[in-house]
Amino acid sequence: MSERRADTIADTLEEMIFTGAFNDGDRLDETRLAAQFNVSRTPIREALGRLVASGLAEQIPRRGVFIRQPGPVELLEMFETMAEIEGVCGRLAARRISEPALADLDAANALCTAAIEAGDTDAYYRENERFHHRIYREAGNAFLEQEALRLHRRLKPFRRMQLRVRGRMAQSMAEHEAIVAALREGAPERAAQALRAHVAVQGEKFHRLLSGLRRAAE
Amino acid sequence: MSERRADTIADTLEEMIFTGAFNDGDRLDETRLAAQFNVSRTPIREALGRLVASGLAEQIPRRGVFIRQPGPVELLEMFETMAEIEGVCGRLAARRISEPALADLDAANALCTAAIEAGDTDAYYRENERFHHRIYREAGNAFLEQEALRLHRRLKPFRRMQLRVRGRMAQSMAEHEAIVAALREGAPERAAQALRAHVAVQGEKFHRLLSGLRRAAE
DNA sequence: ATTGAAAATCTTGTATACAAAATTCTTGAC
DNA sequence: GTCAAGAATTTTGTATACAAGATTTTCAAT
Numbered sequence: 001m002s003e004r005r006a007d008t009i010a011d012t013l014e015e016m017i018f019t020g021a022f023n024d025g026d027r028l029d030e031t032r033l034a035a036q037f038n039v040s041r042t043p044i045r046e047a048l049g050r051l052v053a054s055g056l057a058e059q060i061p062r063r064g065v066f067i068r069q070p071g072p073v074e075l076l077e078m079f080e081t082m083a084e085i086e087g088v089c090g091r092l093a094a095r096r097i098s099e100p101a102l103a104d105l106d107a108a109n110a111l112c113t114a115a116i117e118a119g120d121t122d123a124y125y126r127e128n129e130r131f132h133h134r135i136y137r138e139a140g141n142a143f144l145e146q147e148a149l150r151l152h153r154r155l156k157p158f159r160r161m162q163l164r165v166r167g168r169m170a171q172s173m174a175e176h177e178a179i180v181a182a183l184r185e186g187a188p189e190r191a192a193q194a195l196r197a198h199v200a201v202q203g204e205k206f207h208r209l210l211s212g213l214r215r216a217a218e
Numbered sequence: 219m220s221e222r223r224a225d226t227i228a229d230t231l232e233e234m235i236f237t238g239a240f241n242d243g244d245r246l247d248e249t250r251l252a253a254q255f256n257v258s259r260t261p262i263r264e265a266l267g268r269l270v271a272s273g274l275a276e277q278i279p280r281r282g283v284f285i286r287q288p289g290p291v292e293l294l295e296m297f298e299t300m301a302e303i304e305g306v307c308g309r310l311a312a313r314r315i316s317e318p319a320l321a322d323l324d325a326a327n328a329l330c331t332a333a334i335e336a337g338d339t340d341a342y343y344r345e346n347e348r349f350h351h352r353i354y355r356e357a358g359n360a361f362l363e364q365e366a367l368r369l370h371r372r373l374k375p376f377r378r379m380q381l382r383v384r385g386r387m388a389q390s391m392a393e394h395e396a397i398v399a400a401l402r403e404g405a406p407e408r409a410a411q412a413l414r415a416h417v418a419v420q421g422e423k424f425h426r427l428l429s430g431l432r433r434a435a436e
Numbered sequence: 437a438t439t440g441a442a443a444a445t446c447t448t449g450t451a452t453a454c455a456a457a458a459t460t461c462t463t464g465a466c
Numbered sequence: 467g468t469c470a471a472g473a474a475t476t477t478t479g480t481a482t483a484c485a486a487g488a489t490t491t492t493c494a495a496t
Contacts, residue, residue, distance in 0.1 A: 004449080004450095005449080005450075006449080006450090029477085030477075030478075031476090031477075039450080039451090040450060040451045040452070041450095041451085041452090041478095042449080042450055042451065042452090043449080043450065043451095045264075045478090045479090046263075046264075046267060046449095049264060049267050049268070049271075050267070050271065053267075053268065053271035053272075054271075061478090061479095062456085062457055062458060062477085062478060062479080063458075063459095063477085063478080064477075064478070074360070074361060077359045077360055077361035077362065078361050080359055080361075080362070081359060081361050081362045081365065084306040084309075084310075084362070085303075085306075087306075088302040088303075088305075088306065091302075092302075141295045141298055141299060142292070142295055143292060143295035143296050143298075143299050144295065144298070144299045144302070147299065147365075222479080222480095223479080223480075224479080224480090247447085248447075248448075249446090249447080257480080257481090258480060258481045258482070259448095259480095259481085259482090260479080260480055260481065260482090261479080261480065261481095263448090263449090264479095279448090279449095279487095280447080280448055280449080280486085280487055280488060281447085281448080281488075281489095282447070282448070
């Protein structure tokens with residue numbers, strides 16, 4: 001890996017931000033964090049630099065770096081962007097996907113369904129992620145894949161919010177099946193459309209997302 | 219702006235990378251750069267961190283950071299991704315664009331055409347950029363807009379290569395007109411299609427790009 | 437001459453020291 | 467009591483010092 005301290009610290013801080021250990025606007029005090037991590041300010045600064053670069057925090061020149069949690073508007077924008085990028089991946093994948101990959105998507109869906117029946121939420125998230133990541137991969141564009149993974153990762157902490165709606169998981173699985181069907185038939189636009197609709201935040205999901213945000217803001 | 223030295227140094231280094239002052243694989247020696255910029259290693263390290271974060275360089279743990287110029291494959295992937303993102307912006311913009319924005323696009327096109335006739339390449343690039351940036355804006359999604367701008371900026375140094383083809387500028391303008399027409403009619407898919415085709419690298423452009431790369435590699 | 441090991445050198449990563457800027461606190465005037 | 471100006475204190479940004487790991491060089495043995 002990279003420079004030992006600085007990077008593990010950055011990972012830890014990211015995790016803390018994702019799990020809500022900080023509130024929007026909180027200042028990340030270098031000296032305090034240095035003491036907290038039993039380390040000098042130098043690796044802390046490098047870690048903070050990484051957070052700023054990935055948009056999790058904001059740096060004001062001679063003032064410090066502050067946590068920057070996305071508000072409702074930005075969150076919707078990020079989800080819309082994710083939906084569009086997934087749509088793009090789907091459109092490209094419909095033309096490029098291989099037979100083993102289709103089998104793999106089917107397998108992921110089967111495991112997803114099993115996880116729902118078993119009530120195993122962790123397994124569900126894991127297989128759901130595998131499904132989506134596989135589609136990014138099958139777009140056949142490593143750069144696009146990286147971008148998709150980046151955004152997917154960024155949205156991870158917010159994705160759980162929107163899956164709590166009753167029956168959402170079952171509906172989600174039906175959508176997965178439709179997506180695979182479109183990919184299998186090599187229907188680019190239908191695949192794109194199905195993925196966009198699957199990822200987009202709308203209706204009940206929207207309300208859930210907002211109330212989740214409101215709760216997190218307290 | 220941000221921390222004075224570190225950020226101006228990062229900007230300078232980015233510019234140097236873009237203008238080809240470094241070759242792929244070159245090591246960015248901290249002490250050498252420190253001497254060169256008349257500064258200590260600390261701001262250099264922060265600047266290098268920024269380069270690594272934006273993908274312009276690669277960091278190998280206890281070895282240093284190295285310039286990482288995209289090869290032909292990655293470049294094509296980046297252009298394909300750009301084409302798709304522009305397509306997305308166009309699709310969204312077709313539903314959201316305002317009348318003044320359409321007028322602005324027309325204005326940019328007029329100035330573009332004038333620049334071609336005057337042989338003013340700089341003006342052409344400027345107005346062409348204004349055209350595209352305006353479409354990103356009119357997608358009505360600030361997050362997506364930032365992503366589009368980021369990638370557009372990243373590809374800037376390579377874009378000039380592909381515009382040298384004889385008659386390409388005139389054809390490009392015709393495509394711009396078609397794009398505006400689709401946006402004006404509120405035809406999302408046609409706008410998306412037109413933008414994808416406009417940005418995509420294909421045929422003669424492809425050869426130009428490759429030979430440009432080959433030349434740059436010497 | 438080639439190969440291998442050990443020492444010397446170089447380079448990164450971290451800690452500490454210093455400087456400049458910003459914020460906070462104090463003090464005085466109204 | 468409020469407000470403002472200036473001093474004191476924090477805090478960031480930069481420089482330097484030190485430590486650990488990596489690379490290169492040296493030198494001997496085969």
